[in-house]
Amino acid sequence: MHYYIYPKNWDGEDIAFNLSYFDKESTIHFIDDKDEEISLKQQAEKIKQDKESLVLIASKYRYFDLAGKLESAGIVNYVDGLKFCASKLSSYCLVKIARKNQEKLCVGLLVTQLPHSEHVRYVDFLLAKNIPIVFIATNQSSFEKYAQNYPDECVILVRCDLLEYIDFLTVVCATTHYAKFHSNVISILNPQGLLDPVQNYFYLNREKVDVLIGSRINFDYIFCHTKEMLEFYKYKIKDGFLSNSLKFIPVGYPSLDSYLGGGAIYSLCKRK
Incomplete structure (x- = not known):
């Protein structure tokens, strides 16, 4: 299949990379x-x-605008590229996941360039439990690193809005709040370093911290590494700043992190 990806943005490049990696026979051009x-x-x-070609619109917010331009040019063979790519990734990954887990349960780990985002202890814990892992890389070098180090696990490249369309994960864990996941996926924020809200106030003014904290509304669970962090979030809920739907899981930091945090991820995965 030949694909035209429209436009050439981050999502478009991620779609191109993933399709080329998982479907070696595909060819791609950008618009x-x-x-x-x-x-x-x-x-x-x-x-x-x-x-025989298909145009993939790679924009969540400009889809109708770009679709209108295609139709004005007489082109009707187009689809939502984000949904299309997410569906392809689901098909590719679930085959691999099913080899380890017939229920197709899996844990997604968002790995970024930020410090402490490698989830090393969780990886060891999940591998020991034989739970399939999907590494969500945010750059090509990380993709290649995890694909080489964990050949039996799935690795995908996702940097932007495509992430919100990935619906086959059971649970996903991120160390950064700059992420939004599909509503079908149980999402966990495991804040590290400066993402600890208590520490934020030492480095940023209150307005900026409130913006950071408010962005965590997209998660289902937040790991709290200290008593202060847990009390802080509970206060923010009482204050009406955060949703009552958010749930907090006390975990140790860092010595108990692998045991309690990994156990919590495993428990949520089995519960779904």
Whole structure:
């Protein structure tokens, strides 16, 4: 299959990378109106003549705008690229996951360039329990690293809105709040270092800290490494700043992190 990805943004590049990696026979071109050589105007006739191709719209917020441009150019063979790629990733990964777990339970670990995001203790814990892991890398070097180090696990590259469309994970754990996951996935924030809200006030003003804390509303659970952190979040709920739906799990930091945190992830995974 030949794909035209429109536009060439982070999501578009991630779609291209994942499709190329998991489907070696696919070929890909980009459409981007910021670059005259690969603009829709420049490629429209070629795309219309290519009956075997499919245009993947790689934008959550501009989907209808870009779809309108395609239709105005006489191109109707297009789909939502984010949904399409997420579906493909689900198909590819679930085959691998099913080899280890017939119930297709799995844990996603978001691995970023930030310190303490490698989930080393959790990885060891989950591997010992034979729970399939899906590493969600946010750059190509991390993707290659985890693909090489954990060949029996799944690794995908997701940096932006594509993450919200990944629905086959049972539980996902992140160390950064800059992430939004599919509503079907149990999401856990495991704040590290400066993401500890108690520490935030030492480095940032109250307004910036409140913005950071408010962004955590997208998670189902938050690991609390200290009594102060737990009390802080409970106060924010009473204050009406955070939703009552948020749940907090006390875990040790750092010595008990692997046992309590890994056990909590495992428990949530088996509960679903």
